Amino acid sequence: MAEPMKIRATLQGDIADVRILFLHPMETGTRKDSKGDIVPRHFIQNVAVTHNGKTVLDGQWSQAISRNPFLGLRVKGAKAGDKISVTWTDNKGDTRTDEVAVAAAL
Amino acid sequence: MIDPSRRTILKYAGAFGAFTMGLVTGLVKSSNAVAAQWNKVGFESKAMADALKALGAGNPVESKDILITAPDIAENGAVVPVAVVSKLPHTQQISIIAEKNPRPLMATFDVSSGSEGYVSTRIKMGETSNVWAVVKADGNFFAAKKEVKITVGGCG
Numbered sequence: 001m002a003e004p005m006k007i008r009a010t011l012q013g014d015i016a017d018v019r020i021l022f023l024h025p026m027e028t029g030t031r032k033d034s035k036g037d038i039v040p041r042h043f044i045q046n047v048a049v050t051h052n053g054k055t056v057l058d059g060q061w062s063q064a065i066s067r068n069p070f071l072g073l074r075v076k077g078a079k080a081g082d083k084i085s086v087t088w089t090d091n092k093g094d095t096r097t098d099e100v101a102v103a104a105a106l
Numbered sequence: 107m108i109d110p111s112r113r114t115i116l117k118y119a120g121a122f123g124a125f126t127m128g129l130v131t132g133l134v135k136s137s138n139a140v141a142a143q144w145n146k147v148g149f150e151s152k153a154m155a156d157a158l159k160a161l162g163a164g165n166p167v168e169s170k171d172i173l174i175t176a177p178d179i180a181e182n183g184a185v186v187p188v189a190v191v192s193k194l195p196h197t198q199q200i201s202i203i204a205e206k207n208p209r210p211l212m213a214t215f216d217v218s219s220g221s222e223g224y225v226s227t228r229i230k231m232g233e234t235s236n237v238w239a240v241v242k243a244d245g246n247f248f249a250a251k252k253e254v255k256i257t258v259g260g261c262g
Contacts (some may be wrong), residue, residue, distance in 0.1 A: 015222065028230070030208075037238035045144045049221075056220035057133035062149040064187045064204065064230045066260075076219075 002096035009075075009084045009102045016078035017100045018049065019087050020071045025046045028063040044069065051075045052082050081103040122157030147212045154203055154238070157211035161201055163240050165245035169194065172250035174239050175226075176197055183231045192223030194243035205251075206235035230260040 009016045027048065029041030033060075047059040055071050068100035075084065087100040150159030158164065175189040190200050200223065201214045207230075215225045223241070231237075234249045 051220055053221055054218075056218050057225070058216035058218075059225075060144050060149070060214045062209060062212050063206055064209065066228040066230055069185075070226070070228045072189065072224075074222040074224050076222055 002094050005038075005086055005088075005096065005098045007084065007086055007098055007100045009078075009100055010101055011078060011080055011105045013105075016051070016075040016082065016084065018073050018075055018084055020049075022062060022069045022071070022088060023087075024028055024067070024069060024090065026065055026067045026069060036099075042090065042092060044088045044090045048087045048088075049069065049073060049075075050083075050085045050087075051078065053085075078102050120140055121200045130136050132155050140155050141197075142220070143252055145211075145214060148214070149209060150207060151211060153204050154187050156212045157203055158211075158240065160245075161214070161240060161242075163201075163242065163249075166247035166249035167243070169248035169250060172239050172241050172248060174237060174250055174252040176237055176252050176254050178253075179195035179255040179257065180231065181257045182260060183256040183258055186237075186254060186256075186260075187226070188237060190224070190225035190239040190241075192217075192241045192243065194223065194241055194248060194250075196244040197223035198244075202227070202229065203226050203238040203239040203240060204229065204231050204254075205238060207232050220247070 004081055006021040008019045024044050025042055027042040031039045033039050039086040041063055043063040044061050049057040056075050058098045080102055082102040087097040132211045149159050151157040151160055170192040173191040180186045197217055199216050202212050212229050234255045236253050238251045240249045240251055
């Protein structure tokens with residue numbers, strides 16, 4: 001059910017520029033479908049980013065984050081080949097983890 | 107001549123002070139331990155002041171070391187790109203708040219020493235409003251704001 005994330009991590013000096021694109025409906029709980037019924041709230045609540053197993057960002061979100069959310073961050077002290085792992089959990093208990101290696105600067 | 111009862115009161119006051127200090131540090135520690143949990147009170151708050159209270163940031167100081175990158179005018183309120191850079195030393199946490207949204211608090215990021223004081227994301231906004239970035243650095247709270255004009259709201 002949970003769609004894979006798109007993660008890109010590129011090295012800029014000793015900082016890894018990490019960009020994550022989540023695929024998630026992020027329903028606010030106020031939108032109505034074509035029949036006029038309210039679509040229940042369904043959104044990512046927790047996001048954790050780790051660098052070689054060490055947590056570097058721990059985020060909590062509300063339903064006010066846009067559909068198919070984007071998250072950008074910069075990880076210090078990174079080297080090419082380091083592992084960046086991202087985990088999210090939504091309010092229905094759905095969860096997914098994806099991992100990428102930091103790519104060397106072009 | 108020192109009144110003995112006064113001495114006792116002072117002693118008790120001192121002990122009580124130490125006790126409350128311990129309590130406060132204890133609370134701070136336990137709140138760090140459950141950082142991964144969801145700040146329900148904050149996210150369900152309907153007013154910015156309540157959201158700030160839930161973050162523990164009663165009255166943040168406005169700071170020029172926090173930069174918010176967001177459009178002056180966003181045509182589509184459903185996707186408003188926002189980036190926050192904190193140049194404050196020891197940045198611990200960055201929160202994003204849209205003042206006039208039905209539920210103002212949108213996101214809280216706990217930033218560890220391993221990442222820079224930078225986050226960027228995309229938010230939904232119901233109407234033209236100030237976007238606040240509230241940053242916790244070295245235990246104190248700082249804030250900055252930027253007005254974003256919305257042509258079509260994105261809450262529904």
